[in-house]
Amino acid sequence: MQTKVRGTLRGERGQRWSVRFGGVLIAAAVAVGIAPGTASAAPVNPSDGEIAQAQTAQDAAAAEVGAISAQLASAQSGVATAQQESAIALDSYQQKQEEYETARAAADTAAAAATQATADLGVAQVQLSDFARTSYMEGSTFSGAASLLDASSPGELIERAALLEAAGADHSDVLDEVTVLQQQATAADAAAQTALADADALQAEAADSLAAAQAAETSARAQAAALAQQQVTLDAQLQAAQQVLLGLEGAREAAEAYAQQQAADAAAEAAAQTQAQQQAAAAAAAANRPSTPAASAPSSSRPTTAAPAPAPAPSRPVTPAPAPVAGPANASASTTAINAAMRYLGTPYSWGGGGSRGPGYGISPDTGVYGFDCSGLTQYAYAQAGISIPRNSQSQYNALPKVSRANLQPGDLVFWGTNGSASRIYHVAIYIGNNKVVQAPQSGDVVKVSSIWNYDYAGAARPSA
Template identity: 40%
Template structure:
């Protein structure tokens, strides 16, 4: 006996079919049988339900994307504030060193001034006692023999010259002491100003770190709820929905990193072409000058790149960094079990005898810039907020093979990750 289906079960089947992308009937339903054909109302309802479902899934996905963007923005702000504070502290330390140097110069100038002052005072006292000019006049009027008169005049001249020299030395020393005092006053004032800025930067870094941590908690709770909604809408388990969402986010991160890599490689190729063109132009200019019987100035040789850290030094650096895997990020920390990005790199390179400042911007300045595509194991990689060295806010150590080791951000641990996750802007070799 042939089985027929009509009414609600058939309508549900039609809705399911439309929701899956098109209207079709089960294989066991005869579309030529008027009793089995869905009504227009059923078709419209099925399409409306499918559209509503897709719109709802898209809406949930949009909210997930927005939550991720908020978290990334908070982490970026915290990273930038942390390295800005490290930079403020670094510049404060430089200013304090300059102030100490100025203080030492002022103290030395004052000691020299005291020496000149004592010599000048002593000479004035002795000159007053001896009254050489009066003696010289007396000699000219009373001395019987010219030799004695000239002897007294010579003595007067020598004392006068000595007095002039000491007076000149005293004035020079006084001027230098005054200038040193002014320099020291300005250096101390500058250091005091930077101290205030460093205090404000510390407070901002702490506030940004706290905000990023709070945002991470809020986003985690929101994503948990949204992934649950996705699972319900897609009729899958929460675990599977979580896996799909993680895969989607990873795919987007890789796409963004691939685009950044492509831009960096294009810039490197453009720089190489520009260098080749300049070399060709220099060669042509030299050849033209030689044909005219003149001589063109030799082009300035390209600066030699800094020699890389020895292989043993590189491995010491990386071994030290790997020993910190799993330890938590803490802004301003440089061990023994808490780290920020530049604190980890600073202490790691110290194992190779390289002393870096605790500031990613200054660590960039300490090395020789190279194309990111030319980075080797042990090089430093940098990320910038504005595409320029002035915007550097994060640093990591390149392990080779597209892997980096880093202290990433608040709420995270020292880790190894793929460079494709977040492609760097700059690289330097120490």
């Protein structure tokens, strides 16, 4: 709840900032804009206030991105935690589902035993009735046999037979057999009912675990999506603010360059006018001066023409600098498992999807995604090598012989748990050598090869030992 409140406050603050920021952008855009039909007009020079306002908006956007970055890092940690909890909850569901399926099989077996015991009892009861009838008709010493013929139920039949004190091994054996079968049938029926009740309870627990897992996964995905959208929005706002500021600065540079050119043109025009006036005055003075004989032929003088400046040497292209603790592994089984997993590179991650038979559709919210989750991939890979391992990562870790990290061999399973805890396993991958694993990472990703990482590393196990 606290996280939600912080997120709401950040969202409201971001909305208020976005409104102010949008106003600055609109004002700046109006200042920079040029009306249609005035392309040849002098560029508008933004005022110091307009540039200062745009600079403030840019600084505010940069500060907001900087402030949010720390919050985003914290939020990303929260997303990672939510994803871990989701994986652990999924493991719990898968384990409960396996227990339910085992209990259901036991209940079916017990029910079959109860049915058989009841059938055997029925046969024995017929035999007992036949014995009683024969004894009665033949006038045997079994004087109480007649009382067995009109018994209303098997229980009453046995009770009456037990009260008889007739002698003889024949009818005693029959009565003993019926009694034993009655007890076996009663015990088998009780066992079947107990097994069925256990299975029903486990099914309910599995349903609860599934609901918790789905809630955790949905929350993790929502947090990740909100985080990504927030980052995109902030980056866009910062880029827009920077563009406005650059536009205003560009407009000022253009206006100043235009003013400088206008001043230069005006100075050149004034100098030309002054020179023309001076030439005209000199010509007028020469015309009014009295003529005198030339003492000597005037020396012909030619205007000195300045030598042309040497042409600049052609530039040469600059060449850029060059860019600067288990038994030995079964190698055959390990290779088969690795190859089986590698065949599915690029297959989508599907939450709860896949298993020993291959990829499959996941559990909601991934009912439409056909692929593997992490433990589904590892179970499938080793099923192809003829080795059966549990369906979920925690059970895989618990069931398999352990191996130290220093002794990792290709084909070993590596596990990660919350804070490195082996009792809170949330991910498993297959080690393929050279410090790399093949894995089905998380929602939105695909089966791929990755470098092994130290964070939350919990241990390793060797299915092929």
